[in-house]
């Protein structure tokens with residue numbers, strides 16, 4: 001199967017590499033073209049523009065930072081829309097809001113192409129290991145065509161029905177995750193300031209009913225003040241913002257998420273946006289700005 005891949009950030013690079021390892025022929029494009037080199041060394045071809053990738057490939061996947069990037073790659077000059085058409089499919093796996101997915105879907109359909117939104121749950125390591133959870137919605141025939149690729153990228157894919165449902169599901173999941181991260185960080189601070197060993201807290205948590213892979217993986221590095229980005233904090237704050245907006249639309253009160261969003265915003269204002277989202281711990285510790293990757 002030949003696929004195009006637009007966006008080689010933390011996630012896109014790992015996902016495109018996985019497809020190559022599993023025998024897919026992949027043509028990549030990234031706004032910063034030098035990021036294609038590693039994939040080329042693995043056998044990928046490079047397209048000059050999103051349009052040229054779509055022209056070459058029947059199916060094109062995108063993994064971009066946010067709604068504005070997702071829209072720009074489709075609608076701007078040399079974008080996806082210039083070459084999408086009958087018999088071609090476009091799959092956007094970026095985390096965006098439902099309105100962005102619907103806008104892209106309408107435009108692609110108007111050109112005769114098919115569109116699936118397919119954001120993912122899971123971070124850098126699951127992306128490297130092909131263990132993502134894929135939250136797809138939109139054109140069912142295109143979804144079915146993409147199953148061989150989704151099987152390589154993820155451990156499970158869900159087809160959630162109408163366009164926007166994938167985006168919404170992803171935002172709900174990340175809203176919960178961002179709130180959990182804040183509660184976890186507060187707990188680590190409280191243990192420390194009240195004279196307990198935060199490391200012992202990690203051990204206690206890991207044996208109880210609220211044990212989870214996120215606490216297990218992030219806890220030790222948070223205690224060291226080390227935040228090598230697997231999931232950049234700026235993207236987590238974008239997801240909280242979009243989830244809160246979904247709450248506004250549906251009149252769902254989300255005070256915990258709102259408070260968590262403030263902490264992520266504060267972290268961004270301290271210049272921590274490119275670090276891992278667990279760097280919000282620096283805000284809660286009151287030592288913002290001192291953190292390292």
Ligand SMILES: NC(=O)c1ccc[n+]([C@@H]2O[C@H](COP(=O)([O-])OP(=O)(O)OC[C@H]3O[C@@H](n4cnc5c(N)ncnc54)[C@H](OP(=O)(O)O)[C@@H]3O)[C@@H](O)[C@H]2O)c1
Pocket residue numbers: 006007008009010011012030031032033035063064065066068069072073093094095096120121122123124230231232235236
């Ligand atoms: N990292 C995770 O754990 C994780 C997990 C699940 C979902 N996600 C979601 O997956 C998406 C990608 O995340 P990531 O961690 O891979 O992010 P990232 O490392 O920041 O990569 C972002 C990608 O988007 C591109 N981009 C940004 N603005 C652009 C624009 N205006 N036009 C064209 N390309 C643009 C970047 O290109 P340049 O290289 O040129 O900057 C890069 O390829 C995000 O929506 C994120 O929320 C991430």
